[in-house]
Amino acid sequence: MRNYMLECSGLTKTYLSTDPPTQVLHGIDLSVEEGEFLVIMGASGSGKSTLLYSISGMDRPTSGSVHLEGHDVTSLDDAAMSKVRLTRMGFVFQQAYFLSNLNIRDNVLLPALKANPKQSETVVSRVDALLDRFGIGHIKHHGITEVSGGQLQRASICRALAGEPAIVFADEPTGALNSSMTAEVMDALTGVHDDGRTIVMVTHDPACAARADRVVYLRDGLLVDSRSLGRWTRSAAVQREDDVLAWLRSLGF
Amino acid sequence: MKEHLYLRYARNDLTRNLGVNAAMMVILVLSAFLMATGCSVMERLVGGVNSLFDQAKPPHFLQMHTGDYDRAALDKFAADHPEVKSWLIEDMVGYDSARLTWSRDDGSSGTLASSLTDNLFVTQNDDFDFLLDAAGNIVRPPAGQVYVPVAYEGKFELKVGDDLHIRTDSGSKSLKIAGFVRDSQMASSLSAATRFVISPEDFAALGSAGGGSPEIIVEYLTDDASQGSALQTAYESDQSLPRNGQAVTFDMIRLINAFSDGLVAIALVFASLLLVTIALINLRFVLKGTMEEEVRQIGVMRAIGLPTKAITGLYLGKYSIMTLLACVIGGLLSVFATGALTQSIAKNYANSDTGLLTFLVPVIALVLVYLLVISICRHILRGIRRIEVVGALVQGSTLDERRTAKRAARDARRARRVSLARGAGSMWRRLSLIDLRSEAGQWVLIPVVFFLTALLLILPMNLLSTFSSPKFITYMGAPMSDVRADIQFAESVDATRGELVSAMESDGRLSNIRVFGNVPYETPGEEGWETLRVEVGDYSGGTIQYLTGRQPGVGEIALSTMNADKLKVKAGDSLKIRLSGEEQQVTVSGTYQDVTSGGKTAKMQGEVPSNAASYVIYANTSDPGAISKEYGDRFEDVKIVSMQEYVKQTLSYVTDAFKNAAILSLVFGLIVAGLITALFLKLRLSRERRRMGVLAAIGFARGELIRQVRFKTLVTVLLGTVLGTVFAATLGEGLISALLSVSGIGIAQLHFIPQPLLVYIGYPLALIGVGYGAAVLLTSRLNRGETSDWLNR
Incomplete structure (x- = not known):
């Protein structure tokens, strides 16, 4: 039996707040290997984001189970789940979602400092190194309104990595960016993957999806297909994008 | 059509944001209610006093006197002063309360002994200073009947048809109670005497029966009430006129009458102003919050070409309706509250006719509240233009x-x-403090509201405890002591004093016995010598508070502030006084506050004189209740009471009425503080959803998010409450003193005598509890719902 970083089975999610209740996920079985870069695709309303939030413990699935590093996380209470998110998971959202009263560095520091309150010096130097690596060290003292969207999203990736998580979840991280900023951010994520980090990303941009090791396709709350792409290389980038696009078209995307 | 749109919008909004609107509504209703009630009470009081004065025609100047007098001199004085329109000498017989009992046909009976006021039996006057029944009729009881002061009706639960028994030296005289009278001169509990009306036949019988002490009041009605003081000056400079009792002018009568209920009305209006201020601050916050929340809708309305005015109208319409409703409800409620709060006014003064003003005064107050609210709304909504x-x-x-x-x-x-890494404490607490600093403009609402509410709670209560404290006696020109004995109506004042003092001195339970005699000195005034009533005795161990200077030593005199003002002297000045023609020069040692005897008293160091008009004896004991009862029984002509009882009875009107104001303020203050905290947090939390979503996503537990909100609430609530409490305890005194000193009752500087545990610990804790409770209630909802909802909605 293989060791999966993340494994979910029979996952369903029904929103009871609507009348009648809306079932968004209809029993999803999905496994992510350690070090894998997995992309979830699908049309609007197919349930991609719901799937991401359910497997990351942000929302509670209605039924089914999620195992992270072999541990069942579905039964954890809110405090324990929060701790898992804090220490084992990193998040990148479509919008940067930063606290406006903290500067870039403090926003990035926040989860890492919270997880390691006694090692603030180590954490700060690690974060400074991360910011330098992603080319935003020079703006670390800036307010979040003083930098570009691409810089902000790179800072967001730094925040996700600052706590040295086992897995990074990204929900449409380039959805609000122009093409050059998109490339910036995807390069950064690819770099994270190259470090051996597991990534699960939701996107509807085929070019972004082409960076993944594997792409799964979701339709109406069900996983309908999946395609392995192998390791991404810059030289094969265009070819991969074409392949992904052709595959998606065959699925009616 | 447009009107319908506004109404429909208002209705939809009211149902959609039911919680916020309901809370806002309650706050507006309470503000309107308190404002209307305060104004109504004031109108009723002024109306009641005016109406009583119209019917009763109190004198413009009066002088009390015990003993012989020269009738011809009085005739001459009146003839020499053309401004005197009418004058009279009212003969009275005074009986100590211990000599009065009552009985009823059903066998029940009781005594009036616990009353501290002097009971004066009189016949009805012919020309002015009438004593009136509840309907405002001038009563003239037939032989065998008596009209009892209305204050006794409530105090002793007397009824028409009861028998009143007066124990004279020649047996008991019984009179049937025919009704109760209101007295324009002596309506207030601050007044030292009260009048019973009987027939001329019974009066003659009582006068000759013995046991009572004859007294007169010389009363003058001038062309104009304002001439009262001038007449008093003229009267006091004429040596041939009787003058050993109190002298009172019309202004003083009026002031004493309006004092207690007037203070309450002022307290209510003051409280309502605070509440309206709180409501307006809150309204501003809610309105700005609503605009931010609905900015996309406003954008759409502007995009489709609706003029700004129409959009403003949508919002203004809703608030106009709410405010209007609040004013109407508050106004209606105030009708009931006014009825309840003015019962004592109606009883002691008169049921003034409900005229146009009765209706107009609260309505004008409410219209002002309405206009204020709407103009603030308009001002804030002008921001829509800038969107x-x-x-x-x-x-x-x-x-x-x-x-x-x-x-x-x-x-x-x-x-x-800011630097997160440099902070101390847990991360959620560091974040909370950073939030508070960066969003101070929003959060400042809470400290401001709690600051004002703390004042609203504490100041009325401090006034109440001050006026009901035994220490308040020091404002009444008397030293702190446990029991007080007054010898005034005894047949031989001096003999009684001798017996009493020697009995007290040989009593091991009593200590620190101090005797003071009241001596009518004279001092040069504008028109010659005027009476200056001086309490002579040993002040060396005195415990009364001096406003300036200190207690009098040998050759020195201390004056009440009102006397010092009148005589234009201050501590250190010298003053010429004389007694029985013998002049002497004394130095003013200091001034003190006094609310008794019209605020005009003096104290001089010296041997207690014999032949004083009256004596006051103070003593300390551990059981004032038993001592006063025992000595009261033994010395029938001496009024001896525990100091606590003395203060309680003398100021009962004031304290009863203050109790209402203090309770109203407490209840309203706590409700409003709780509502505003809840309202604020509700709007704040809905605006902070995304922020909380981010924090939850990166690993903050719900519990920590909840703790953040509660912590921020607690910090701001604490800040406001502590500041408010400190302000109330320090500058609050000055604020209230300023209010009191303009009222001219002889108190220039009020030092609170608070119940520190209650007002500086209990009230703030209650306030903090209410604020924190609201936070707990509101944040408990944060445990529900999906994190992704917070992020995406």
């Missing part, structure tokens, strides 16, 4: 580009100054 369509629709911002840039720059500046 730009693109900014509203895309960024959801109420600010135009220039302002957005300005705010971004400000946020960035702030963010640069």
